Amino acid sequence: MTSDSDNPNNSSKEVRELLRRPPSAIYRWLGDRIFAVVVVLLGMSIIALATAMAIVLFGEGSLALRQFGFWDFLRGTTWDPAVQLVFGALPFLFGTVVTSVAALLISIFPAIAVGIFTAEYAPRWLSAIIDNLIQLIAAVPSVVIGIWGIFVLAPWMRDHVYLPIFTWAETSYPALLPILGNPMGYGLATATIVLSLMIVPYTTALTKDAIKSVPVAQREASSALGATKWEVIRMAVLPYARGGILAGAILSLGRAIGETMAVAMLIGNKNTLPFSIFGAGATMPSVIVNEFREAVESLHLSSLMAIGFTLFIIALIVNLIAAYMTRKFSIKGGQVI
Amino acid sequence: MKTLLQRNIRDRIMESLLVLSTIVVLLPLIIILVHVVVNGISALNWDFFTQELGSPSRAMQGRPTGLVHTILGTLVVDFLALFIAVPIGFGAGIMLSEFPDHKLNPTLRVMNDTLNGMPAILKGLLAFVLIVKPMGTFSGLAGAVALAFVMIPIIARTTESALMSIPWSIREAGLAIGLPRWRVVLSTVMPAARFGLVTGTLIAFARAAGEAAPLLFTSFGNNYLPNHWLGMLLGPVDTLPQRLYSLAISPYSHWHSMGWAAAIVLLVFVILCFGTARYLTRQKH
Numbered sequence: 001m002t003s004d005s006d007n008p009n010n011s012s013k014e015v016r017e018l019l020r021r022p023p024s025a026i027y028r029w030l031g032d033r034i035f036a037v038v039v040v041l042l043g044m045s046i047i048a049l050a051t052a053m054a055i056v057l058f059g060e061g062s063l064a065l066r067q068f069g070f071w072d073f074l075r076g077t078t079w080d081p082a083v084q085l086v087f088g089a090l091p092f093l094f095g096t097v098v099t100s101v102a103a104l105l106i107s108i109f110p111a112i113a114v115g116i117f118t119a120e121y122a123p124r125w126l127s128a129i130i131d132n133l134i135q136l137i138a139a140v141p142s143v144v145i146g147i148w149g150i151f152v153l154a155p156w157m158r159d160h161v162y163l164p165i166f167t168w169a170e171t172s173y174p175a176l177l178p179i180l181g182n183p184m185g186y187g188l189a190t191a192t193i194v195l196s197l198m199i200v201p202y203t204t205a206l207t208k209d210a211i212k213s214v215p216v217a218q219r220e221a222s223s224a225l226g227a228t229k230w231e232v233i234r235m236a237v238l239p240y241a242r243g244g245i246l247a248g249a250i251l252s253l254g255r256a257i258g259e260t261m262a263v264a265m266l267i268g269n270k271n272t273l274p275f276s277i278f279g280a281g282a283t284m285p286s287v288i289v290n291e292f293r294e295a296v297e298s299l300h301l302s303s304l305m306a307i308g309f310t311l312f313i314i315a316l317i318v319n320l321i322a323a324y325m326t327r328k329f330s331i332k333g334g335q336v337i
Numbered sequence: 338m339k340t341l342l343q344r345n346i347r348d349r350i351m352e353s354l355l356v357l358s359t360i361v362v363l364l365p366l367i368i369i370l371v372h373v374v375v376n377g378i379s380a381l382n383w384d385f386f387t388q389e390l391g392s393p394s395r396a397m398q399g400r401p402t403g404l405v406h407t408i409l410g411t412l413v414v415d416f417l418a419l420f421i422a423v424p425i426g427f428g429a430g431i432m433l434s435e436f437p438d439h440k441l442n443p444t445l446r447v448m449n450d451t452l453n454g455m456p457a458i459l460k461g462l463l464a465f466v467l468i469v470k471p472m473g474t475f476s477g478l479a480g481a482v483a484l485a486f487v488m489i490p491i492i493a494r495t496t497e498s499a500l501m502s503i504p505w506s507i508r509e510a511g512l513a514i515g516l517p518r519w520r521v522v523l524s525t526v527m528p529a530a531r532f533g534l535v536t537g538t539l540i541a542f543a544r545a546a547g548e549a550a551p552l553l554f555t556s557f558g559n560n561y562l563p564n565h566w567l568g569m570l571l572g573p574v575d576t577l578p579q580r581l582y583s584l585a586i587s588p589y590s591h592w593h594s595m596g597w598a599a600a601i602v603l604l605v606f607v608i609l610c611f612g613t614a615r616y617l618t619r620q621k622h
Contacts, residue, residue, distance in 0.1 A: 027517070029517075031517050031519050031520070032517050032518045032519055034519075035518065035519030035522070036436065036518075038428065039428050039431050039432045039435070039436065040432055040436070040439065040441070041428070042424060042425050042427075042428020042429055042431075042432070043428055043429040043432035043433070043439075043441065043445050044441065044445075045425055045428075045429075046425065046429050046445060046448055046449050046452065046489060046490070046493060047441070047444060047445055047448045049448075049452060049463075049486065049489070050448040050449075050451050050452045051448075052463065052467070053452070053455065053459060053460075053463050056462075056463055056466045056467070057459065057462065057463070060462075060466055109358070110358040110359075110361055110362050111362070113354065113355045113358030113359065114355075114358060114359045114362050116355055117355040117356065117358070117359050118359075121352065121355060121356075130359060130363070132615070133363050133366060134362070134363075135611070135615070136366060136608070136611075137362075137366050139543065139547075139607055139608060139611045140366070140369065140547075140604065140607070141546075141547030141548070141549070141578055141603055141604070141607055142547065142548075142549065142550075142578075143547070143549045143578045143581045143582050143585070143600075143603070144369070144373060144547075144581070144600045144603060144604055145369060146582065146585060147373075147581060147584075147585040147596050147597065147600050148369045148372055148373065148600075150585055150586070151376070151585075151593065151597075152368075152372050197362075197365050197366075200362050204362075228344050228345060228347070228348040229348055229352070230347060230348040230351040230352065231344065231348070254454050257456070258454075258455070258456025258457070258458070258459075259456075260456060260457065260458045260549075260550040261549045261550055261578075261582060265582065265585060265586065285456055285458045285550070288458055288462070289458065289550060289553060292462075292553070292554050293553060293554055293557075305462065308458070308459055308462045311456060311458075311459060312455065312459055315454060315455055315456055315459075316451060316455075318454070319450065319451055319454035319455075320451075322454070323447065323450055
């Protein structure tokens with residue numbers, strides 16, 4: 001016979017065994033105690049980790065912060081690790097803010113549009129395909145997008161976009177040239193374009209979830225009043241979903257601020273202001289990637305850590321705002337893989 | 338007041354704008370995937386999986402080079418990171434879902450989300466200070482710890498939601514037949530939530546496997562296989578994302594095509610993990 005017919009006998013024998021000899025109180029009481037202690041310790045290690053990150057970054061950066069003063073470090077425009085050993089974070093602060101805000105502005109409307117299209121217009125099968133592809137954008141490693149940017153996007157943009165605009169400006173509006181900058185392909189514009197692609201999934205996912213959670217009655221009511229499909233979305237759905245959309249946008253901004261590899265590979269790495277649109281620049285993560293391995297002076301190392309600490313503060317603020325919004329508008333889901 | 342015609346035209350215009358935006362967003366992704374496959378496929382040969390990289394001259398003299406040390410290093414570092422991250426992530430997830438009244442839970446949730454939102458490069462800096470500095474050398478262990486920092490908050494969050502999705506009646510049934518609390522969690526709730534747990538772990542694994550930034554100053558990179566197997570843990574180790582970065586910014590065209598090939602391998606690896614995770618999520622419902 002198979003084990004199927006044996007099992008009931010076996011298990012009933014086990015049950016009888018167990019009933020005759022109930023587990024000792026120590027097994028129950030001590031087991032629960034140990035379990036609770038272990039679980040809480042593991043949970044607390046996450047709290048310790050987050051705290052350690054703040055303390056470590058501040059501690060390692062304190063040499064530079066003490067030397068230059070926190071606000072002067074943030075306002076300093078000189079970053080000279082070679083001769084003067086003077087470090088100021090303003091160029092990187094500026095680069096991070098400009099690239100991430102610009103990327104958010106470029107990506108937000110297409111991202112919301114994709115969310116609306118998949119939630120309201122696309123048939124189920126198409127919606128599933130688009131959904132998977134959007135998630136795939138988030139899944140593609142940053143370095144893979146970086147190598148594509150270096151060998152495909154940047155040269156193409158230089159030849160077909162930057163150079164034509166630059167030569168046009170040269171003949172028609174020479175005053176524009178300093179703003180446009182050197183059209184070598186690697187610079188703020190290319191980095192921003194790549195960033196704006198990479199942060200799309202976060203806005204889209206939250207937009208879609210917010211739209212899906214709008215009650216059907218809301219749509220039916222405005223349809224019954226004779227609204228066209230777009231009017232239903234515009235007047236009944238989007239106002240209801242704006243909290244989720246806003247939270248998604250802020251989450252995207254947080255991703256853009258912390259995005260490292262693709263930006264470091266494409267931004268051209270120039271440590272002095274002023275930056276120009278096509279010209280090279282740098283962001284806080286990119287300067288850490290580029291210089292940390294080669295930093296020998298302890299003040300240089302400490303300044304990079306201080307930049308890390310500044311990045312920590314900025315990311316913390318953006319994350320807390322996003323967390324506040326998700327709680328306020330009680331958004332669930334919207335997780336991007 | 339607009340006429341009905343105007344309103345219908347506007348309706349059509351908006352619909353086509355939405356379609357257009359979707360195409361504009363998805364087109365670059367398709368272009369990237371096509372370019373990676375087209376450029377990398379020619380360098381994906383037997384040597385790629387069996388030879389070491391060596392010095393640049395090795396490639397220029399036409400001697401066989403490959404990334405076997407990178408692939409082995411990636412596996413060692415990634416799985417060690419998983420080994421570190423799973424207990425902590427599961428523990429925190431259990432604390433959030435099975436001890437819902439614990440005083441530390443709101444703090445833990447905020448800290449976990451904060452940690453999750455932190456740029457990966459900061460996790461690399463943290464691992465550098467905590468592991469590399471005391472050890473005095475870049476090491477695979479430090480790289481694994483940095484990647485574990487990336488995985489932990491993701492695993493904790495997905496574990497919490499996976500366990501939360503199990504109805505309380507299952508726990509009550511376990512308690513009613515006299516099981517102690519810890520047996521209820523380990524033998525009934527966690528097996529019931531296994532799809533969710535595996536999915537979350539896979540997502541965390543795939544996300545960490547694609548990260549290069551935390552590895553640059555922890556496992557550092559290495560052109561050769563370590564002499565001794567312990568060298569994988571205690572010495573500098575190569576990993577795919579970090580090697581891809583080094584190859585891409587190198588000045589050698591042969592290394593560039595190897596970079597594209599590395600991009601294919603990395604992409605396939607990451608997509609397989611995410612694909613399995615999504616497949617499992619679909620199975621669950």
